[in-house]
Amino acid sequence: MRISIRHQLSTTPPAGSPNAVLQLLLTPQSGPTQTVESWSVEMAGIGNAERFTDAYGNSVHLVNQRPPEGELVVTIEGVVTTVDRHGVFGRVGPGPVPALFKRVTPLTKAPVSLYGKFRGSKDSRIDVLHALMARVGEVLHSPAQVQSQSQDGQSQSQSQGGPTAAEGEEVAPELPRPPATDYAHAFIGAARALDIPARYITGYLVGDEDDPAAFHAWAEAYDEALGWVGFDAMLGLCPTDRHVRLAVGLDGLSAQPLRAVPAGDGPKEIGVSVEVVS
């Protein structure tokens, strides 16, 4: 699938700040599931930015402005071709050893009710992961859980990344589903509690009738035979060619697309369009 993406974010440093420093994790890489045809990251000061690879293998921009002038807008535009590998990303790249992604972070603490029944399971790891994805979807879709899960929505830019309730939905339209971040964190926390390496993925989603196009988040878990395999618990499926992979991290904080100091009111999403082109 050939996908055209345009994404705009912004951050506004408090007035009078002498210097604003931004870290952008907004550059995708070609890999088994996608080929990046073209990509650009534009903002004032980008010409002087430092680029480097972070500990998770992401391509990072370090941009600064002194003094910053009002709202700083970041515009991303690019074209990526994807293939459907049924979620299998595989064993690629020099990144950290999978076992690192068993590390529990404050954002990835899952309640035992989520994963308890998979403890000591005789099923294959991949079967356990599929069942876990279904379980996370089921628990987070249910209204009672929505509140408790979204209370600790500590992530900033991520929380605006997921779609809100799809329009015209028949079932409980008054209860929006928690953003994609919560599904990813719940799945990752549960997988790690089961001693399975799991990591946080940011990216873009091509919309369909149920879910609009979005800046999105899902998880990848490690299987000895297949390598990294994606699990999108919010959609209840393994990533397809509708998913464009952007960055990897331990959780939503370490894979945050835009981090700024001073933070002001935090990053805002201006708009995202993800369209299939021929």
Add this chain to the structure above:
Amino acid sequence: MGDTTPFDEMHNADGSVREPYRALAQWLDEQPDKALTLMQSDAEAIFRKLGITFAVYGSEEGTEKVIPFDVIPRIISAMEWRKLSKGIEQRVRALNAFLYDIYHRQEILKAGRIPEKLILQNSAFCPEMMGLEPARGVYAHIIGTDIVRVGPDEFYVLEDNLRTPSGVSYMLEDREAMMQLAPDLFSRIKVAPVENYPENLRRTLESVAPAGVSGTPNIAVLTPGIYNSAYFEHSFLADQMGAQLCEGPDLFVDGGKVYMRTTTGPERVDVIYRRIDDDYIDPLTFRPDSMLGVPGLFNAYRAGNVTLVNAPGTGIADDKAVYTYVPEIIEFYLGEKALLNNVPTYNCVDEEERNWVLANIADLVVKEVHGSGGYGMMVGPTSTKAQHAEFKRKIEARPDNYIVQPTLALSTCPTYVNAGIAPRHVDLRPYVLMGEEVRITPGGLTRVALKKGSLVVNSSQGGGTKDTWVLED
């Protein structure tokens, strides 16, 4: 160990004076009455004048104190020192190789020599350091290895201190004071110099400047500020090295490079000797609420535009749980047997060991895994029954939070106290610098427990210091 009579560094069992102390003993005999009392009060005046103070956290007076100084130097023979320094060098080389490995290919984990979980799940392991290439592959450039002596030929390493060890200014000022107090002693006894430490520190820092720096690298000392208990040391070392002392807001990142604000405009910084904890150095990468750090600093480091000394994440190598594996680490990377002993450490998570520990708590030392400075620890033989019971409860509640070691009979040195000269327990912190080569300052900081029988030498707990002499051949 196990022998309860501590080793007296000055006297043999028959009361005769040990060889390294002979000249000192003779000098002490020659001193008229009251001479030491006078020296002691002169010393106090010298330290007040030098302005060396430290803040005691949580003390009710909450004020700056002069660290007590004992006028009788501690003496180590040239032969003893050669042996010790060889063991220390072996240790810091192995620990640096270990740090490189666990932040890269992790061969030691793949080989199953250290449990993977102990490293990767450890809060002292810094995932952001993965794959980063520090200049010369060095992570811990400044190390203060804590050593205790229990016999003529028996030394144990208590802690490796690879984060930001402090106290080196006391080592330097103790020597300075001693030379003023007893210049005649230095003409009688040939003592290896320590005063070149700041120069060696500067050379070490320059040697780890990022590739591509032309000319003399620009060095900054980054301090949390005047409220830090070691602020005196930060400003002292910056001054002695001829480097700039900075706080976070004095530095900024532009185009991925680090600059210092000066009256004549921005000045590029190549090497930062930072005395700020890992979590606080860069709010963009670590704690977002840090006001002490420099936004973008870690990324500038990652991009290879500046060197941080010590590297973030070195704490994994002096973690108390990793400590027990140091002999293994030395064998794995250097193919050598450890020259210095590790203190045997009991693991409270293991039920059998825990039960043994609980039954014998009165004879043991209990330390919090992440504690330091003598806080959160208990020395069994000098604690009350109530304290024993309290630590038993703590261990039962959180066995993984404590390590337990036998009580070592720390060696004693003659110390000037109210009653005259009496033996008091001491430890030793030699300072190691690692850049293009390993430089160990002869001697180090001797800390002395001034209370009779006490084994706690921390200055926050009533300890003092002594000048430490390594004899030249």
